[in-house]
Amino acid sequence: MNPLPVLVLLPIMGGGLAWGAGRMWPRASPSMRDASWWVVLATLVVETLVLAMATFSHRAHAGPWPGHFAMPWIPAMGIAVRLDMDGLSLSLIWLSLILCFLCVLLATRQATAHAGAFRFLFLATLTGVIGTFLATDLFVFFFFWELMLVPMAGLIAAWGHEDRQRAAMKFFMFTQGSGLVMLLSILGLVITHYRQTGVLTFDYFTLAHTSLSPTGAMLLMLGFFIAFAVKLPVVPVHVWLPDAHTQAPTAASVLLAGILLKTGGYGMIRFNVMLFPDAAARFAPIAMGLGVAGILYGAWLSSAQDDVKRLIAYSSISHMGFVLLGIFAGSRMGMLGAVMQMLAHGLGTAALFLIAGAIQDRLHTRDMHRIGGLWAAMPRLSSAGLFFAMAALGMPGLGNFTGEFLVLLATWRISPLLATLAATGLVLAAIYALRMVNRIFLAAPQADTRPVTDLPSWQMAVFACVMAFLVLLGLYPQPFMIFSAPLPLPATAMAGPGGTTP
Amino acid sequence: MLAFSFNDTLLVATVLFSIGLAGVLVRRNMVFMLMSLDIMLNAAALVFVGAGARWHDATGQVMFVLILALAAVETAVGLAIIVCLHARGRPTLDADTGNLLRG
Amino acid sequence: MHALALLAACVTVVGAIMVITRRVAVHAVLYLVVTLLALATVLVMLGASFAAMLEIIIYAGAIMVLFVFVIMMLNLGQPDSAREKEWLRPRAWLGPGVLATIVCAELLYCTSPLSGAAPVPAAITVHDVGADLFGRYVLVVELVSYLLLAGLVSAFYIGRNRAGGR
Amino acid sequence: MAEILLPLLVLCPLAASLVVFISAGRMGARAIGTVACAGVGISAVLSIILSVMLLSGPVAGGLQVTLWPWMRVAGLSADIAFTLDRISMVMVLVVTIVGLLIHVYAAGYMRDDPGIARFFGCMTLFVAAMLVLVLASDLLCLFIGWEGVGLCSYLLIGFWYDDPANTSAARKAFYMTRMGDVALLCGLLLLACATGSLRIGSVLASVADGRLPASGVNVAAAFILVGALAKSAQIPFQAWLPDAMAGPTPTSALIHAATMVTAGVYLIARVHDLFAMAAPVMALTAVLGALTLLMGACTALVQSDLKRILAWSTISQLGYMFLALGCGVWQAALFHLMTHAFFKALLFLTAGAVIMRAGHEQDIFRLGGLRRAMPGLTAAFVAGASALAGLPLVTAGFYSKEMILSGVWHVHFGLAREWTLSGHPLWGIALLGAFLTALYIFRCVFIVFCGKAGTRAAGRTSRLMGIPLVCLSVLSLFGGVIEMPDTLPSLHLFSALLDPGTPLSHADEPVWLVLAGALAPLAGLGVAWVLWGRPSPVMREIPGQAGVIRPARTGRGMDVLYDRVFVQPFRLLAWLTRLDIPGHAITGTGRLTRAASAGILGVRAGLLDMLAMRATGTARWAGHLPGLFQNGRVRWYAAWIAGGLCAGLAMAVLS
């Protein structure tokens, strides 16, 4: 059995089951776990097993990368379900699964109404994301890219907070609209290839060898870039993100910040840089400028927020600026830094959203002025919050720093000025992170704070796992760097000063 | 008797067609609109007959018959609708006023 | 062009103009009959005597009677005539007139260079038409029957529910 | 052996920290204190063992342990690796031993605080981070410790978070040091970029090879200097340290006096080879150090808060160290670092005990006459004060300061081709600083311990707190005899220890140089006695709110002099300090950022969001089209058809 299609299909099937289970055996009491929750958990466990199999088994196959699956889909148009897996996709899938476990264990309790449907959409998003990470057929990639929007927007629109529907709409419109531009680029590439060779195919590896005119390559690259830039997000097109993150229910925020943003980074690495190396190199100064702008702008705005989730959302913009910077720094080091940053940010920000969600569940507000001083009441939650805030501000020894340092170093080689500016973002990061800490956790308790329950120990244990993972990423990233490096395209030399040494 | 060339036919038909069009556009009374429609259809029919004559082909007149049938059907249905609307409180037969369907 | 032909064409056009400018519906119907008769003349001159007969019998005869019948039934009288006058102010003619004129001009522009060597038209007899109609176009005739059936059913249904108003 | 012990050195406090954190709420105060002290204590023992191992080994080099590769990418290799060489050995000993003493003291001091677990967790974590900083053989690894100590400092300054002033002081400290950290990071980036590695040895070797252009060396040194300045609260980053006194006193002693703030000194000492090649930066370091020492001393003179006096004195003493570093006598800097750790920790701890017993009163003018109530503490404080002032021969501070002074006297900066700068003016400033040091610390001694009784003292100092004080007093008094000026019995144990190859010796040193160094503190002591030590002190009534000294009264000769010589310049300086421009800028940054980004938010709402909204708005406007076009009139519709036909014909025919 090939694990790749199983990986993609399992979540949505499990989600369907969970939905059915939720309808058949609705929850008896709010405190009890219902059948659908167990179904989701079982799905994730099986998925993890399959993923472990995919990680450690080495099967013989025709693909250029460690994992490969191909099945004709629409032969008339040269479309096939081609799934390939290299370290980058593998590590991002691992990240997705970890975050899903987090959500299932810590956050889905929030969805009280129609829990089954909630879980279905949740797992459907996972399917979309995993499909996006695995697809090497451009059509299939686009299919999954669009597919993951729908359940996510549904999650936001149906289970979100006050202004959820507008946020969901904004999210959907931005991503879908930019996706259409990418569609045109995909088609442009395919048809250019068709004109040259007479072969109509959407195969990533085949299309990589299309020879393009500089202008054409630039245009096609820009089409991809726009879609990924919206998802990442890059500064001028980030408008959807704060709303979506803020309004989404906790689990959706986690998925959104933890994984969906990563699909943007993944796409930039996989498609912008690897498909169009020359155009990407020419575009790099602009992209890096945008990255720095994102770092500073995101951090700056983050430090002006009163809404916790909004603050975290803007900090995500800042962190994703590093990713953009690293991807376009043109060296393997920057790329690795970007990947590390994605992994670390996925974990850290997801945990922060979970904490913010836990606070909101207990205090029914996200306004930092009204939260105030939780340490006395909830030392566990607060210490976890403190830890992840430190991770967010780039404390060395935690995962984010590894990524940021590599990115900065790679940037310094290109332009010390940009690197210095980006490093300034770290000061701003300290400002927003500490502001959050000193408003929420380490502050005088609010007079009207009702007695609240702290996190139970088992939840704390889950958080501890994440912390341990972040520390691991921060102190011993080498295996992850080797593991999660994007593999070069076969038969083409990866351009870049880094060469191909892992 | 064959005094008309195709060209002349076209001339007459075009003018007739335009008059019919103008009639549809300018009249607010639905009965007049139907009459103008008939004029337009007749213009089209005239073209067919003229063309049939030009190619010496009976098909043109076959088309004429078809158009005649169409005109009959349209007139019948149209008048039925007019009568119906008239019966339901549209005494003026004005096509412009009392529109429920708009926007 | 034959003088009679010219006359017939002129009558057709003038009749049509009268149709669309009349205030009283019955007058318009009468002018329409005149137009159709003149058109029948034109058809005859095109060698299509069968078509001309149909024009007179069915169009001027049957369809126009339908019009007259409906007009009588609706009892359009003096107030309607006054209202029509109100509606037919010169300003109302401006837009439609211009549009129709432009369409006419464009069509004429398209057809005008045609006035050169054109094949001489010849008469087509009833026989020719009949042979075609029930020969190669028999299916078309069948389709026309369905068209008439559709019109029949529609008009029947619409007319039947006239009084209902449910 | 060393491969196990060296990581264990770091691991012990770390483990203690984890245990304390995780068991929060389940362990009693005593148990927590025990665990913390045990963790640090084991470290101290280990450090001594390791020092012995190091010193018994070959002279050059040190104990190296590479734990695991951290980042190995093309163009960068960084390891998690520890080195124990002679420089770090000194520092490790200081950190662990002083740390242990302070932990023991704190176990008594913090006994009744509800947040004791958090306190000891942070303290032990701090020791661990500090040890990482000290032991790191890789600059990037050092950076872990560097930021880690900053974090602990932040947490401990804001330990009593109920008061917003404390948390804001904590944040101020973090922001300011963070700015320096970013500069340091930039320096690291530059070095990593040029050399491909951040291992200190290889970086210095590359620099020595000339793989880095001179400008690069200067810039890198400048970046590192900025980082060090921020960490050590030197001009222009001095503002955070006095505020940092908001933390518990053991914190102030350990972090903000003995160890963390000296990290900057340590860092520069570590990379002194790099600095040696960057003459302008050296000069800058020296000048900034001199300015800081003078300013710190001046400001300390007019403070009234006991802990703030000590804080400013710390700044001033760190200025000495930077002066020494700038003058290339990094051995002297480290020596002073060590002695300063002893006596300043002693001073802080004693002050903490005094304040605690005096009912948490920190204003020196409200204290007073405590000599009788707490003789032991008085003795300890006087011992510390003497060491700080550097009273000749009997205190450790004298020897270390003397070493700095002699180093400064001999220095010559070759800034550019013919621009040289003699060290003599700096020497003068340092000497003046020595005088002022004695003046302000004995002002403090006389006001607090002599004279009329102020607040009533209560309770007594527990033995747990007493023992460290005794130990530190001994160290402060006698810890300096391992290095003596040539004029005295020429003893160079310390510098020989640090740098066995080139013993620091100035044979041609004039005797009056030592004499001047010895007399200046004495003069300070005398003046202080004159001003504050007599039964009716001249300056007694001056309200001590920093810098707001009433205009000197006429008719008292000494006052005029004092006013002219000290007060006016101090007022200026103190006014400048009080303005606290960078400090305000930093604390203000939060508010400023908020204001500015609120502005940006407005702009954003007006720009990006509004653009998005405008787009939908346009679309909505377009949504009104139905009303315009689709008006329900058949004739209108027909006109469109005719118009369409018209246009189509026109386009097709006329084109």
Place this chain on the structure above:
Amino acid sequence: MIGHDIFVPAPLLVVSIGIMVMLAATAWRRSVGRGFLCATGMLLLAITVVGHHTGKVPDGGDSLFVQDRWTACTAILIMFSTLCIMLMSWRDAGVTREDEYPLLLMLGTLGALAMVFSANYMPFFLGLEILGVSIMGLVTFGHRAVPGHEAAMKYLILSGVSSAILLFGIGLAYGVTGSLRFMPPIAAGAVPAALPVAATIMILAGMFFKLSAVPFHMWLPDVMEGAPVPVAAFVAVVSKIAIFSALVRYFGTQNQPPFLDDILCGVIILTIMGGNLMALRQAGFIRLMAYSSIAHMGYLLIAFVCPGRLQSGVVSVYLAAYTVNTLGVFAAMDAFAIPGGPDGRVVAQWKGAFSSRPFLASVMSLMLLSLAGIPPGIGFFAKFGIAAAGVEHQRDLLLCFLIIGSIIGLYYYLNIVRTMMAAPALPSVKLNRQMRPELTVLVIVLSMIVVIGGLFPARAIHPFLPPPVAPSGTGDGATH
């Protein structure tokens, strides 16, 4: 000559016989149910005999009818749609229960089929009129009589004008070529170029009217709004398929005459933008669907102006997707209607549908998202095909408008979904919410088609990937 050797495509024959049978049945005893039953049976029969014909296939160009895979594809679509609409209106409360109704539906289908199969202007034009006249009758079947009649009136007059234009154009074409073969007129002999151009334009104008391309589109919303829901679906689906099928047949796979290029581009842009912009602020669901259908015709026309390898497949896939989605929307709307309660024709009535009627709301969302081109619906693949065709022909301008239009479209489709997700305004009145079983089946079947078609487009669409016109092209063989 008259007899068994006349070439008639079987579906046409079956449907017309069906009409006769229904007439006979009506003459025997009037019964609505029997009419529906008879019609359904005949349609099923007709679907099964698609591809068959009587007589021998004429080889010359003089045939009235033509039959190939393209006709089979569109004929199946048409009959399938009619079948669905039959099912929808079987016991629809919004439709007057008269036995003329199934008869007119069948007549309309016959007209549409005639258009599809026609290879000659005559059956094309007659089919068009049969369809039109049937629609005139059908729209009056609602209970709200006046809007129905008003709609019929508008349709009558406007379609009369367009028919006249079309006929005039055909006449000109006939005058130019001397033949009524269903293809663009090519100047023969001394006839100047302007006349065939004018003829083509006028024929196109007539076709665009039926297709409701933008300057000629205004009847569609009014007519659909005035009609009962199933009839609106009929108008939106069947007549569109038929006319588009004819349009493709008319121009074939060859490039359009160059003079048409600007006009077509202009019409496409106007159609896309007009349809989408007008749909933005609609409160009426049917009206919104009408405008969205106009926009979809615009998208389809993009494929139409990009002839070649992709065109036939793309057009058929898009038509199929559009058909199924639109039918789904209308079926859900029909199922939403409760006698004495909301009839689902206003978007606001759908507020809170996700909580009050989750199944219908889910189906509706699926259909709307598929219309918007979001996976996994079949509409995604369809739009992908359109874009592919556009990129292949480097229709950059049109593609820009495709994207802009899609985004606007997404907005109003999502707005409906949003409305459905909102909390219901009022505590819902206890009404009988039992859905008619046949509607449930229909809705489920349509949803499955949408999803399966989206997931396995190749399998689902394989029969729809024919060369549209006589197998002249060589490249077409590769498409299946």
